[in-house]
Amino acid sequence: MLSNDDNVIECAPTVTVNDSPAQDSSVRQGPIPKACSGWRRDKYIGSLAFNIATFILPALYGTLSKLWVANIDSSMVATTDVYTYLNTAAEAIDEGLPRAAWVIVGDQASRSLAKRLQLTHTLILFQGVAGLVLSIVFVSAASVIADNFVPAQVREASLTYVRIASFTVLAGTVETAVATATRALDKPDVPLVISCIKFAVNIILDLLIISRFHVGAFQPTVNMQAAIQLVCSLVAAFAGLAYFLWSNTWVLYREASGRDDRGSDLQPSAKALLILLRPGLITFAESAIRNALYLWLVTTIVALGTTYATAWGVFNTIRWGLVMVPVNALEVTSLQFIGHRWGQWRHEMGVNNRHPKATWRQLFSIARPAFFFRSLLC
Known part of the structure; x- marks a missing residue:
């Protein structure tokens, strides 16, 4: 500074x-x-290091799980991609209000920490309820989902997998809400904790139950892999939520209690939801259109048969496991600091100014974290 x-x-x-x-x-x-030192959570390079570590762990697990499922039943490899497609269908929810968190929760110039935490709690609660509703809908429509996203050769055997994987949407919405909001709060250690828990528990249970070296004489099944993935996703998401509440909300709540303030301004509210909804509806609409087109493409590929569906799944695993890790890490790190700069500019313009205008110089200053090498100097 x-x-x-x-x-x-x-x-x-x-x-x-x-x-x-x-x-x-x-x-x-x-x-x-x-x-x-730039290796702090509120500095670009420090946050980037946290985010790279966060994204690389799920990518490693996704690659390993594909190999283990192939050892169990190679014909069911395409079935495991239902997990990805279900979460893609729910991505419009994950990219609605959570995307708005970058400029709302990340606005540290105009909003107090208590207000930002209240917005975070509102976001997490709304996303959790939305994820639960979507999970119930997907379970009810398991046969329809299998008809569209599972090759005909293994469709009947995949119904149980689809029903189990449906509830990973709940874990995914909670995890996304917690991860996005805490990054906007300059707390990238929270999503790293979620990834570490998920990766560690998944690897341990997979090694013990479904790997080639599993314990016991039973024959592992693909449904076991789905159940393990579901349990680990739920445990990691809610453990990350508990860590966030303990390390951030509880600290502020105790301080408020010491001032004879019950901390009621930390509770989720309809007003906070309305603040998030206004910018969130725009990102929701964009994501819904984009992912609808992607899922239409997927149904076309799956209809070509198991070979094409499996090849597409392997391609996606390689893409997310190798290429997209640094891309995603750079994206969320840049958004974190762009949100801070946007909030600072909005504060300077005045929060009551409904139609503020920015010069090109101001726009470049706000967007500067998107330029990686310049951001290293921030």
């Missing part, structure tokens, strides 16, 4: 050096910054 009285860049709390006659007069007296 650039101080008002001089041009010294301070990256951390400062320490004061006592005046000394023996000190060189050319050395400035007063506050001197501590070791400047």
Whole structure:
């Protein structure tokens, strides 16, 4: 942060050096910054490191799970992609209000921490309810989903897998809401905790139950893999939520209680939901159209048979496992700091100004975190 009285860049709390006659007069007296480190959660490079670690773990697990399912029954590999397609169908929900969190929850210039936490709690509650409703709908429509997204050769055997995988949508909506909001709050350690728990528990249970070296004499099935994935997704999502509430909400609530304030402003509210809905509806509509076109493409590929469906699933696994990890990490890190800069600009323009206008210079300043190498200097 650039101080008002001089041009010294301070990256951390400062320490004061006592005046000394023996000190060189050319050395400035007063506050001197501590070791400047960009590896903090509220700095670009530190947040990027957290996000790369967060995205790489699910990518590794997705690749390993494909190999283990292939060892169980190679004809059912295409069935496991139903998990991806169900979450893609729910992506419009995950990219509605959570996308709005970058500029709403991330607005640290105009909103207090308590208000931002209230918006976060509202977002998580709404997404959890929406995810539960979608999961129930998908379970009820399991046969229709199988008809469209599972090759005919294994369609009948895949109904149980579809029903089990349907409830991963609930875990996915909660996880996305928690991860997006906490990144906007400069807490990328929360989604990293979720990924670590999911990866560790998945690997352990898969090794013990469905891998080639599993414990016991029973024969693993693909449905076992679906059940393990569901349990681990739910445990990781709600463990991440508990960690967030303990490390952030509970701390602020105790401080409010010490001031004889019950912390009622931290509770979800209809007003907070309305604030999120206004920008969220735009991203929801865009995501709904985009994912509807993608799922239409998938149904066309699945209709060609098991070979094409399996090849498409393997391609997606490679793409998400190799190419998209750094892309996703750069995207969410840039959005985190663009949200902060947008909130600062909006605060300068005045929150009551309904139609503010920005110059090209201001727009470039807001979007600067999207330019990776320039952002490293922030």
